[in-house]
Amino acid sequence: MYSNTAIKSITLALRNDIYVYTIVGFDSVKDCTIQIDATNNKIIGQSTQILDYDYVKEEALNLKKTISRQEANEIALRDLRGANTILWELTDENGKAIWKINLIYQNQKRELKIDALNKNII
Numbered sequence: 001m002y003s004n005t006a007i008k009s010i011t012l013a014l015r016n017d018i019y020v021y022t023i024v025g026f027d028s029v030k031d032c033t034i035q036i037d038a039t040n041n042k043i044i045g046q047s048t049q050i051l052d053y054d055y056v057k058e059e060a061l062n063l064k065k066t067i068s069r070q071e072a073n074e075i076a077l078r079d080l081r082g083a084n085t086i087l088w089e090l091t092d093e094n095g096k097a098i099w100k101i102n103l104i105y106q107n108q109k110r111e112l113k114i115d116a117l118n119k120n121i122i
Contacts, residue, residue: 005032006060009091012038012069020044026051026060059092066090066116072099076112079121080105090116098122 005025012021019038025031028051035045067075069088077083080103087102097116102109113122 002032002034007063008059008061009089010061010069011087011089013087059095061090061092061097066097067099067114067119069099071119072101072114072116075114075119075121076101076103079112080110082106083110 002025004027006027008024008026008031010021010023012019014020021036021038023034023036025034030048030050032048033046034043036042037044069090072090073085073088076085083103083105085101085103086109087100089100091098091100093113099114099116101112101114103112104110114120115122
């Protein structure tokens, strides 16, 4: 069903006391979203709809070139020691693969952006 789909974004967030991956992708005629329970890898939701806009091929993420969520998390926690991570999102931003990481640091919500190719904090 999703074999020819390019990945647009991947998000991991806590929802109803479980971590859920939300993966957004597209092909030449449709876009799709799938939710996966991160604890057991079971699909808990999915949707597909006909494209009514154009994605540019460059907006697809090249997962072979990006750093992992774990590595992005380690970079974020090195920068904000003692923080608790609450959300991770890998997405294309102006042609660049970016990890957006939301954390609670000193009782405040913070967002860090990390270049998913060169590992620099933006």
